Amino acid sequence: MRLLVVRSLLPVFALAISCSSAGSQVAYDSLAQEMLSFGLRKGEAYALLTELTTIAGHRLSGSRGAEIAVDLTKTMMEQRGFDNVHLEPVMVPHWVRGPVEEVMVIDGSGGVEESLTICALGGSIGTPEEGIEAPVVEVQNFDDLRELGSAARGKIIFMNRGFDHGHLNAFAAYGGAVDQRSRGAIEAAKAGAVGVLVRSMTHAVDDVPHTGAMNYEDGTTKIPAAAISTLDADRLSGLLKERSQVRVRLRLSARTLEDVQSYNVIGQLTGSEFPDEIIVVGGHLDSWDKGTGAHDDGAGCMQAIEAVNLLKRIGLKPKRTIRAVMFMNEENGVRGGNGYPLDSRRKGEAHVAALESDRGGFAPRGISVHADSSVLERVRRWQPLFELLNAGRIEPGYGGVDIAPLVRQGVPGFGLVVETHRYFDYHHSDNDTIEKVNPRELQMGAIVEALLCYLISEEGL
Amino acid sequence: MRLLVVRSLLPVFALAISCSSAGSQVAYDSLAQEMLSFGLRKGEAYALLTELTTIAGHRLSGSRGAEIAVDLTKTMMEQRGFDNVHLEPVMVPHWVRGPVEEVMVIDGSGGVEESLTICALGGSIGTPEEGIEAPVVEVQNFDDLRELGSAARGKIIFMNRGFDHGHLNAFAAYGGAVDQRSRGAIEAAKAGAVGVLVRSMTHAVDDVPHTGAMNYEDGTTKIPAAAISTLDADRLSGLLKERSQVRVRLRLSARTLEDVQSYNVIGQLTGSEFPDEIIVVGGHLDSWDKGTGAHDDGAGCMQAIEAVNLLKRIGLKPKRTIRAVMFMNEENGVRGGNGYPLDSRRKGEAHVAALESDRGGFAPRGISVHADSSVLERVRRWQPLFELLNAGRIEPGYGGVDIAPLVRQGVPGFGLVVETHRYFDYHHSDNDTIEKVNPRELQMGAIVEALLCYLISEEGL
Numbered sequence: 028m029r030l031l032v033v034r035s036l037l038p039v040f041a042l043a044i045s046c047s048s049a050g051s052q053v054a055y056d057s058l059a060q061e062m063l064s065f066g067l068r069k070g071e072a073y074a075l076l077t078e079l080t081t082i083a084g085h086r087l088s089g090s091r092g093a094e095i096a097v098d099l100t101k102t103m104m105e106q107r108g109f110d111n112v113h114l115e116p117v118m119v120p121h122w123v124r125g126p127v128e129e130v131m132v133i134d135g136s137g138g139v140e141e142s143l144t145i146c147a148l149g150g151s152i153g154t155p156e157e158g159i160e161a162p163v164v165e166v167q168n169f170d171d172l173r174e175l176g177s178a179a180r181g182k183i184i185f186m187n188r189g190f191d192h193g194h195l196n197a198f199a200a201y202g203g204a205v206d207q208r209s210r211g212a213i214e215a216a217k218a219g220a221v222g223v224l225v226r227s228m229t230h231a232v233d234d235v236p237h238t239g240a241m242n243y244e245d246g247t248t249k250i251p252a253a254a255i256s257t258l259d260a261d262r263l264s265g266l267l268k269e270r271s272q273v274r275v276r277l278r279l280s281a282r283t284l285e286d287v288q289s290y291n292v293i294g295q296l297t298g299s300e301f302p303d304e305i306i307v308v309g310g311h312l313d314s315w316d317k318g319t320g321a322h323d324d325g326a327g328c329m330q331a332i333e334a335v336n337l338l339k340r341i342g343l344k345p346k347r348t349i350r351a352v353m354f355m356n357e358e359n360g361v362r363g364g365n366g367y368p369l370d371s372r373r374k375g376e377a378h379v380a381a382l383e384s385d386r387g388g389f390a391p392r393g394i395s396v397h398a399d400s401s402v403l404e405r406v407r408r409w410q411p412l413f414e415l416l417n418a419g420r421i422e423p424g425y426g427g428v429d430i431a432p433l434v435r436q437g438v439p440g441f442g443l444v445v446e447t448h449r450y451f452d453y454h455h456s457d458n459d460t461i462e463k464v465n466p467r468e469l470q471m472g473a474i475v476e477a478l479l480c481y482l483i484s485e486e487g488l
Numbered sequence: 489m490r491l492l493v494v495r496s497l498l499p500v501f502a503l504a505i506s507c508s509s510a511g512s513q514v515a516y517d518s519l520a521q522e523m524l525s526f527g528l529r530k531g532e533a534y535a536l537l538t539e540l541t542t543i544a545g546h547r548l549s550g551s552r553g554a555e556i557a558v559d560l561t562k563t564m565m566e567q568r569g570f571d572n573v574h575l576e577p578v579m580v581p582h583w584v585r586g587p588v589e590e591v592m593v594i595d596g597s598g599g600v601e602e603s604l605t606i607c608a609l610g611g612s613i614g615t616p617e618e619g620i621e622a623p624v625v626e627v628q629n630f631d632d633l634r635e636l637g638s639a640a641r642g643k644i645i646f647m648n649r650g651f652d653h654g655h656l657n658a659f660a661a662y663g664g665a666v667d668q669r670s671r672g673a674i675e676a677a678k679a680g681a682v683g684v685l686v687r688s689m690t691h692a693v694d695d696v697p698h699t700g701a702m703n704y705e706d707g708t709t710k711i712p713a714a715a716i717s718t719l720d721a722d723r724l725s726g727l728l729k730e731r732s733q734v735r736v737r738l739r740l741s742a743r744t745l746e747d748v749q750s751y752n753v754i755g756q757l758t759g760s761e762f763p764d765e766i767i768v769v770g771g772h773l774d775s776w777d778k779g780t781g782a783h784d785d786g787a788g789c790m791q792a793i794e795a796v797n798l799l800k801r802i803g804l805k806p807k808r809t810i811r812a813v814m815f816m817n818e819e820n821g822v823r824g825g826n827g828y829p830l831d832s833r834r835k836g837e838a839h840v841a842a843l844e845s846d847r848g849g850f851a852p853r854g855i856s857v858h859a860d861s862s863v864l865e866r867v868r869r870w871q872p873l874f875e876l877l878n879a880g881r882i883e884p885g886y887g888g889v890d891i892a893p894l895v896r897q898g899v900p901g902f903g904l905v906v907e908t909h910r911y912f913d914y915h916h917s918d919n920d921t922i923e924k925v926n927p928r929e930l931q932m933g934a935i936v937e938a939l940l941c942y943l944i945s946e947e948g949l
Contacts, residue, residue, distance in 0.1 A: 064654030192928070193525030195878060230928065390851070390907045392878065417656060417853065417881075446851045446907060448928040467653070467691065467909040 059415045059478055065341060066474040072333040073466035075103060076388070079329060080319040080461045087149075087316040088356040089121030089287040096312050100292045100328065100353050107336050109294030109351070117366040119289040119356040122150055124316055125280030128253060130224065132266065133160060133274040143259040144234050147281040148208060148225065148241040148252040149315060149359050158278035159183070159251070161221050165267050169206070169214045180219035183275060185267075186211045187226045187260055190451070197447035198386070201228055201454075205239070212252040213244045222277050223252045226260040229451045234258045237456040238315050240359050251279050291363045295350035296335050298484065304347040306480050307381040308334050311357030311364075311429050318459035322450065326388030326469055328353050330443070333473035338481060345484035347379060354429035357385070364429035368436060380483045381434065382476060383427025384443035387450040388469035391443055393420025394479060398439035402488050406441075409482050418475045420444060439488055441479060443472055520876045520939055526802060527935040533794040534927035536564060537849070540790060541780035541922045548610075548777040549817040550582030550748040557773050561753045561789065561814050568797050570755030570812070578827040580750040580817040583611055585777055586741030589714065591685065593727065594621060594735040604720040605695050608742040609669060609686065609702040609713040610776060610820050619739035620644070620712070622682050626728050630667070630675045641680035644736060646728075647672045648687045648721055651912070658908035659847070662689055662915075666700075673713040674705045683738050684713045687721040690912045695719045698917040699776050701820050712740050752824045756811035757796050759945065765808040767941050768842040769795050772818030772825075772890050779920035783911065787849030787930055789814050791904070794934035799942060806945035808840060815890035818846070825890035829897060841944045842895065843937060844888025845904035848911040849930035852904055854881025855940060859900035863949050867902075870943050879936045881905060900949055902940060904933055 083096035097114065104112045128147050134140040147153075161181055166172045167188040172179060186207035190200035208225045215223040227237040236254040243249045255263065266273045292312060298304060310327020314320020331351040338345060355363035367373075393413060396403045406421050413419045426440025434440035445468075453459040544557035558575065565573045589608050595601040608614075622642055627633045628649040633640060647668035651661035669686045676684040688698040697715040704710045716724065727734045753773060759765060771788020775781020792812040799810060816824035828834075854874060857864045867882050874880045887901025895901035907929075914920040 063656055067656070068652075068654045191529075193529045195524055195528070195932075197928075390909055420878075446929075448851055448932070449926050452926075465910050465913075467658075468907075471656075471909070 055412055055482070056415060059412045061341060062337060062474050062477055063416060066337055066470055066477070067467060070333060070470040070473060071336060072329050072470045072473045073464065075329040075332060076321060076325050076464060076469060077461055079325050080321050085316045085319050086312060086314045088119040088289060088313045088359060089284070090316065093289060093313055093355065097290050097292055100312060100332065103332055104294030104351065108339065109335060110297040112294035114290035114292055115367065115370050115372065116288060116290055117355055117362045118286045119362050120360045121284040121287045122359060123282060123284060125153065125282060127278050127280035129278050130253065130255065131276045133276055143263060144236055144256040145224065145253040146236040146238050146317065147279045148254055149238050150241050150283070151212070151252045151279060151281045152249045153279045153281045154251050154277055158276045159221050160274060160276040163224070163263065163267065163273045163275055165264055172214055172218050175218060177219070179215070182220050183222040183224060183277060184211070184215040184218070184220045185224045185263060187264055189226060189257070190230050192230060197230065197450050200230065201451055204228055208239050208254070209242055212241050212250050213247055216248045216250045220250060222250050224255045225252065227254045227257050229257060229454065231452045232257045235456045235458055237454060238317050239455045251277060253277065253279060289355045291355050291367055292353040293350060294335070295348050296339055296345060298347040299344045300346040302348050303376050305376050305378045306347055306349045306483050307352050307378065307430065307433065308349060308476050308480050309352035309354055309382070309429060310384050311355070312353035313356050313358055315358055315455045317455060318453070318457045319461065320459055321461045321464050322387035322453050322459050323455065324357065324385045326464060326472070327384035330384050330388070330469065330473040330476055333470070334476040334480060337473060337477045343481060345481055347484040349480045349484060357428050361428055365432050368432050378433055378438040380439045380441060380488060381426065381430035382441040382443070382479060383430045384472055384476060385427045385429070386443065386445050386447065388464045388472060389445040389447070389449065390468040391416070391418040391445050391472045391475045393418050393422065393444045394475070395422055395424025395426065395442040395444050396439070397424065397426040397434050397441065402439045405488055412478065412482070413475065416471065416475050416478065443476060445472065516873055516943065517876060520873045522802060523798060523935050523938055524877060527798055527931055527938070528928060531794060531931040531934060532797060533790050533931045533934045534925065536790040536793060537782060537786050537925060537930060538922055540786050541782050545780050546777045547773060547775045547781055549580040549750060549774045549820060550745070551777065554750060554774055554816065558751045558753055561773060561793065564793055565755030565812065569800065570796060571758040573755035575751035575753055576828065576831050576833065577749060577751055578816055578823045579747045580823050581821045582745040582748045583820060584743060584745060586614065586743065588739050588741035590739050591714065591716070592737045594737055604724060605697055605717040606685065606714040607697040607699050607778065608740045609715055610699050611702050611744070612673070612713045612740060612742045613710045614740045614742045615712050615738055619737045620682050621735060621737040624685070624724065624728065624734045624736055626725055633675055633679050636679060638680070640676070643681050644683040644685060644738060645672070645676040645679070645681040646685045646724060648725055650687055650718070651691050653691060658691065658911050661691065662912055665689055669700050669715070670703055673702050673711050674708050677709045677711045681711060683711050685716045686713065688715045688718050690718060690915065692913040693718045693722070696917045696919055698915060699778050700916045712738060714738065714740060750816045752816050752828055753814035754811060755796070756809050757800055757806060759808040760805045761807040763809050764837050766837050766839045767808055767810045767944050768813050768839065768891065768894065769810060769937050769941050770813035770815055770843070770890060771845050772816070773814035774817050774819055776819055776916045778916060779914070779918045780922065781920055782922045782925050783848035783914050783920050784916065785818065785846045787925060787933070788845035791845045791849070791930065791934040791937055794931070795937040795941060798934060798938045804942060806942055808945040810941045810945055818889050822889055826893050829893050839894055839899040841900045841902060841949060842887065842891035843902040843904070843940060844891045845933055845937060846888045846890070847904065847906050847908065849925045849933060850906040850908070850910065851929040852877065852879040852906050852933045852936045854879050854883065854905045855936070856883055856885025856887065856903040856905050857900070858885065858887040858895050858902070863900045866949055873939065873943070874936065877932065877936050877939065904937060906933065
């Protein structure tokens with residue numbers, strides 16, 4: 028028997044439900060409070076993330092680190108008594124950076140004047156061993172690039188449009204600049220350029236280059252592409268203003284190898300009443316090969332495990348199955364996210380909801396809802412409960428890359444919304460390491476996820 | 489003429505007012521958006537804080553750093569064209585740490601076995617030069633201490649109750665533990681102890697001691713008091729479990745000198761219609777002498793200057809006076825906060841509101857209102873505007889220590905509410921330095937303050 032009591036929407040709120048098994052009334056607000064205090068006192072999210080980032084290290088698809096992470100997260104789930112812990116195979120791309128990545132500014136007599144801090148963009152081809160040497164031309168966007176006309180030919184194009192700092196949401200700044208990284212090599216090649224340098228995608232002004240996915244297009248020449256640190260982007264831009272010409276030599280040893288066998292890692296708390304109705308909570312297990320992917324997305328993976336772990340430790344028996352999924356290969360292929368709905372194990376399963384955390388392990392602010400308005404309204408009824416966790420912003424928005432294939436099949440998608448200001452200081456760079464993660468902020472994300480999963484499990488959508 | 493149009497409370501909200509000077513309608517939501525984007529793009533909060541923390545360094549009352557900070561902040565306001573920039577004198581205590589602070593664990597033959605990481609608590613007396621040597625007794629609270637009876641005599645009391653991590657609000661954890669620091673020396677002395685060691689007030693487990701104010705009481709012996717790092721508190725607690733007795737030698741060179749002349753630093757944007765109606769926005773300029781007081785409370789001071797600066801740069805002419813106040817001596821005396829309302833310059837002034845930021849320069853979440861319910865309801869009408877800044881939590885709560893004397897006189901008090909998880913990792917310790925402050929989070933606090941000051945100026949309370 029279900030008993031819903033909504034006393035008042037604001038500011039006092041209680042939603043009570045009879046627990047037939049216990050024969051007692053358990054108010055969700057008490058439960059949220061219990062998840063909060065128990066989770067903050069005894070939660071394991073930070074310990075798990077420390078383990079992941081120190082034992083596996085970075086986890087680029089196809090790497091040894093990714094392989095270790097698959098075994099490690101499987102063990103984490105098994106040790107915590109998750110049900111049906113298993114691997115689901117997916118083939119993943121295997122791009123390697125190799126040992127060489129450098130940009131040298133060449134002086135008038137062909138000597139090296141100085142070096143600039145860069146790293147290859149993920150997916151880039153390498154250069155010949157001796158590198159490619161060419162004059163640099165700076166542009167801010169693809170219109171600039173097209174206007175160059177034949178002046179782009181044989182050049183290294185320097186895409187130097189920075190973040191617009193005026194956006195409150197850091198992802199909006201990223202979204203306004205990232206075309207340079209994702210399509211820069213394609214557009215530069217079309218203009219006849221021989222290489223591309225892209226200003227790092229970050230709010231920070233520092234000497235750390237930020238990698239990330241770049242693309243090639245069939246029928247367009249593949250040219251090497253690298254990210255340059257924001258400090259050295261400013262340096263290079265300054266040199267270009269001072270001089271009639273700046274020549275650089277770009278050397279990259281990056282290359283793409285054969286696809287590799289890898290896995291999504293899955294474990295769950297099986298539903299007591301509707302075991303085949305599934306609520307997915309996940310993150311992506313792979314990372315870039317800079318730093319150790321602590322925020323992106325070790326945080327989201329460990330929060331998913333911790334969310335299920337927390338429900339178990341509190342002794343809850345959810346009606347529906349709550350399933351932690353470590354998706355493989357979000358960064359450069361989404362093979363895990365695409366593969367999950369296609370796996371034969373999905374037969375006979377109905378997915379009720381999918382929740383992803385992939386915005387860093389920062390203080391949660393709320394939940395984005397990628398579903399129709401009835402689902403949004405449903406979840407908004409629970410807003411006061413999330414407000415107890417300081418995470419009451421429930422708004423329409425994107426769920427996550429890995430759950431998008433489920434959402435496209437009509438499954439309601441949810442994203443953990445967090446404080447975004449610091450994210451791009453770390454993202455895809457050597458800065459993304461465990462000490463940038465605050466244990467309490469990380470844990471709070473897991474608590475919010477646990478609460479959402481449990482509410483959906485008990486109340487449906 | 490004032491024209492208020494409240495279209496709808498949630499989710500769409502617009503509050504419009506006629507600007508008679510411009511003859512045009514300016515919607516506050518557009519203004520909030522302008523403050524946001526201009527502030528994030530061009531704001532100076534982080535540059536100001538970098539200046540303060542590097543040029544003045546720490547700013548303990550009576551120190552050279554505090555003196556430099558007075559001149560520096562006066563110059564900051566003058567350079568930005570603030571009105572009526574001036575100093576208001578206050579006498580402040582002058583406690584100095586001195587060069588020696590150490591705790592040595594003494595072995596059976598009187599030799600030094602190991603040292604523990606400590607620092608004197610602010611206001612502590614020193615020890616004799618050779619130190620005091622005594623057995624350590626660990627307690628969790630004052631009840632434990634009283635139960636010791638005569639067993640406390642001649643001992644060094646080790647107050648080792650940690651934070652309760654189960655609180656979402658970090659200040660609640662602090663509030664639940666800080667009696668050990670503030671009254672530990674009094675209670676221990678009453679029990680006959682000769683010294684006190686207090687577990688650092690922090691969520692972190694690390695090797696950094698956190699200082700902070702401690703008190704003595706007339707008629708009770710003054711005994712020396714120090715904070716011990718959480719790692720070494722655990723170490724010491726472990727030793728006490730292993731052994732029948734642990735003796736330590738405590739040496740502190742701390743002492744209190746004569747009071748020193750210092751100042752509150754004040755500048756304003758004078759109101760165009762009601763110049764004698766004052767809205768105070770402030771922080772405290774002093775800090776402890778560990779780290780450089782970047783979060784506590786350099787952040788709040790620079791946000792106050794930046795809030796006024798931002799209103800000026802946007803070209804607003806507030807009806808009421810918006811006054812930035814750098815209060816001196818919050819940490820160990822509140823002489824500036826207490827002195828401000830008493831200064832003769834207050835004659836003829838009416839204070840409409842006082843706002844303080846003293847919870848660190850973290851991402852703002854909202855505003856606490858220390859005033860009657862009509863003021864709370866008034867400010868809550870502006871909630872959707874603050875929601876545009878991701879700072880929509882408007883709740884009853886404390887304003888700040890420095891504005892409390894104004895609040896006691898009936899002035900509505902407001903506190904900037906921020907994300908608290910990281911604060912006590914840095915608070916009162918060598919960790920509180922500029923690189924722990926995120927430029928965007930700091931600036932957002934200034935933007936929220938600017939908006940609140942302006943709304944109160946134009947709309948009243």
